[in-house]
Amino acid sequence: MEEETNFNNLKYTIMNEKNLSYLEGNLLYTGFGDQLNEQLKTAIAKQQAEFTLKVETAVNNVPMKAELYFKKSGETDVYFFNKYDVQLKTGKIDEEITQTFYIDKGHGITLKEAFNLLSGRAVYKELENKEGQRYMAWVKLDFSEKDTQGNFKRQQYHENYGYSLAEELGKYPIRELMEEKQRGDLVASLKKGNVQLVNFEKNGVVEKLYVEANPQFKTINVYDIQMHRIEKINLSEKYGQALSGKEQRSVSQSSKQAGKQGSDEDGGEAVPAKKLCPGKSQGIS
Numbered sequence: 001m002e003e004e005t006n007f008n009n010l011k012y013t014i015m016n017e018k019n020l021s022y023l024e025g026n027l028l029y030t031g032f033g034d035q036l037n038e039q040l041k042t043a044i045a046k047q048q049a050e051f052t053l054k055v056e057t058a059v060n061n062v063p064m065k066a067e068l069y070f071k072k073s074g075e076t077d078v079y080f081f082n083k084y085d086v087q088l089k090t091g092k093i094d095e096e097i098t099q100t101f102y103i104d105k106g107h108g109i110t111l112k113e114a115f116n117l118l119s120g121r122a123v124y125k126e127l128e129n130k131e132g133q134r135y136m137a138w139v140k141l142d143f144s145e146k147d148t149q150g151n152f153k154r155q156q157y158h159e160n161y162g163y164s165l166a167e168e169l170g171k172y173p174i175r176e177l178m179e180e181k182q183r184g185d186l187v188a189s190l191k192k193g194n195v196q197l198v199n200f201e202k203n204g205v206v207e208k209l210y211v212e213a214n215p216q217f218k219t220i221n222v223y224d225i226q227m228h229r230i231e232k233i234n235l236s237e238k239y240g241q242a243l244s245g246k247e248q249r250s251v252s253q254s255s256k257q258a259g260k261q262g263s264d265e266d267g268g269e270a271v272p273a274k275k276l277c278p279g280k281s282q283g284i285s
Helices: 002-030 037-045 111-118 165-169 180-191 232-239 245-261
Strands: 050-059 062-072 079-089 096-104 123-128 134-146 152-158 196-202 205-214 219-223
Touching (some): 037 050, 050 111, 096 111, 111 134, 165 180, 180 205
Antiparallel strands (some): 062 079, 079 096, 123 134, 134 152
């Protein structure tokens, strides 16, 4: 009997350690790093049916608060990380916006992507429909409408919507498109919802500008170094004829390949910090 008890205790300990390691991996993937690992270990040891962990952090020097929800399986002693709430200050004094992001089998919207979504930008993600089929789509929050849970509703732009980030980038003489690794990093960064600093080049003159994806209007948004939006007509006048037809096709084709090969690295460079205002694109990558 004692041997059986010892065996069960050992089995429970091993399962607990595996569960802890799995959840730590979830937190790392989601962008919370290892700062909650000790709290997580302590909470699991208490063997409560469910628990939450709170953390105050920052993305691009902008303060964020998050509350993470964990729940034990109804059939085993295994815990799962199900969702997290995020609070982010807006441009209005003493105003915060809150959104819940759900985690499915350790995957979902990362903390950096949550920040970008709450800043009004779009993120390209793999999603799953009710039938369990996975698909890719751009996701953006609709700050004008909430669901029954109090979350901002999501707008989705599927592949058949007709938006090609690579093609839109290829319309402009962006120096980073001419080199394979930089192309991949740029596309991957924009797909995460980042604002990215790039070099526009015409007749040997280089201008540093910021770009972000805008799937809703099937274009890219471009900002000057002070994060002032540059109208498309002004961009066309200045850069529309910067490349010859042959060069334009070459850049466009290279960008298409980058759209398929984009790396998973979280690129994006820091840009001038501006106060957040939901529904508008912000100068924070």
